[in-house]
Amino acid sequence: MPEHYEQSYLDLMKEIWTNGQERIDRTGVGTRSIFGASLRYSLADNAIPLLTTKRVYWKTAAREMLWFLTGDTNIRSLVQQNVKIWTDWPLQKYRQQTGDDISHEDFEKRIIDDEQFAQIWGDLGPVYGKQWVNWPVYEAVGDGLYKKSDKGVNQIAQLVDGIKNNPGSRRHIFEGWNVAELDQMALPPCHKTYQFYVADGKLSGLLYQRSCDLGLGFAFNIFSASLLIRMLAQQCDLEAGELIWNGADVHLYLNHHELVEQQLSRKPEGAPKFHINRKPESIFDYHIDDFEVSDYHPQKHISAPVAV
Template sequence: METAVQSRPADIAAEDHFEWQYLDLMRRVWTRGHERSDRTGVGTRSVFGATMRFDLSGDAIPLLTTKRVYWKAAAREMLWFLTGETNIRPLVEQGVHIWTDWPLDAYRKATGEVIDRDAFEARIIADAEFAERWGDLGPVYGKQWVNWPVYEPVGEGLFRQRAQGINQIAELVESLKHNPGSRRHIFEGWNVAELDRMALPPCHKTYQFFVADGKLTGLLYQRSCDLALGVPFNIFSAALITRMLAQQCDLEPGELIWNGGDVHLYLNHQHLVETQLARSPSGAPKLAITRRPDSIFDYRIEDFEVRNYAPQAHIAAPVAV
């Protein structure tokens, strides 16, 4: 398999900077991954099964430095998940575009209208009825996290859905506070009964937490891992919610452990891969949470402050829909 990527300098050890494990995984996938067809039709190089570990002590946060990661967009998305919202309107009102491609693609296919992203988002913001019809993603992440559906019998063979389902996040906080030794500190997005109604089934699907020595460690299992575009957001977001939970439960942050299933790079990301692998990481980004709200659901974007983050330039690449 031909590749233009360079090897990591032999005198740099993996432990010198947290980001080397990400870059090494990117190099492994691009140079040794299996070339496969995929749902999007773009094609990928993939490996199956990978792990990265990130120390969260001392306000450390796994923000990549070999390209800019727009962490505020990831934080706004996390706050949106915690509301249980499934419509893109609140995101696009904040200038967050990461979920727009899926409803935009559905709108174009359904109507045949030639419309660009900016015009579509402008209509989403301006027209509540249009947003309700075309901006909803189905029961994606936040719906499952805070309102997992529960059905109750109303007659023989008849069931109805409760107005409020299971709030997995609220139950997790209570469990961490009152039963820290439990092995059930989990929240889950993979609701098999509702996958076909989701614009995109959950990629970062299962989160589990572990308390020991007064520290909270989070583990994320991600079934599908767009290593170039998605994973940098996902590891930041998983670290962020681990930090938020630790604060709410009077614990210190421990580690974030990221486990990937199908870890892939799209074939049309060659420029990104070769550019990023030619760079070396530097710096030690920190995340300060400047306020402790009353609950996990009351954080605001202003509560997060990233310090010591001086990344190299953003690298543009297309999203496979």
């Protein structure tokens, strides 16, 4: 019987927890980590690499991906959809700059109720989606001066066009690591570089992730990347092939001991399927109701703190 697709993830978790280098990190929490890991997941026959040893809230990850594709960088529209995965960064900034020890819940309520407050305190800077669909370009205005153009490079639109019209290209890439704007971002991109490959009527994608929280973030990262491959494949009249995930600094936080021990004690099982219920006009026109997951019967959710 073939090995369950999740086993390679659990093996990597065990290797890091057992043999990883203990390091002090940006958050001060501390990690065990290795440098350089690679995992592969087949997307054939509607397969989707959702973890089964704990519940993954895939609709939250899907809503985040759709948000990225709008180019929005403010958490307000996410919070309005009850997606709270980006709140910690602007909340921390608000507390530090105002001295107001507002609760997580009250901060999100103000973000929803007060549009002006959200504009000031809910923006994350030019993160992910901004770079994906509106990478800044500059125009000469004379006398050696330049100004930022009102319209930047839409890497996603160019990607779709390239896959459709030049499938054999080795340049099907989009990038989030804009060096000139890193200091303006609430969090520099962790899943930073995506590349795609067409062969035998199938679209495969490779994600390079500079930093991976294997305990929490990874589950979202591989689902989101798989979702994006599915959307791109549908738009380009291709089948989904594989997701290849490459992680650089792959780590487990030292305060995730309970999460790691629980997850490693569980046995993966089941084979969830992913379906897209319609084909929109473009990659930018999908809605959450277009996506459906079936045969997903995960084990109990495992909570753990996020290191900010």
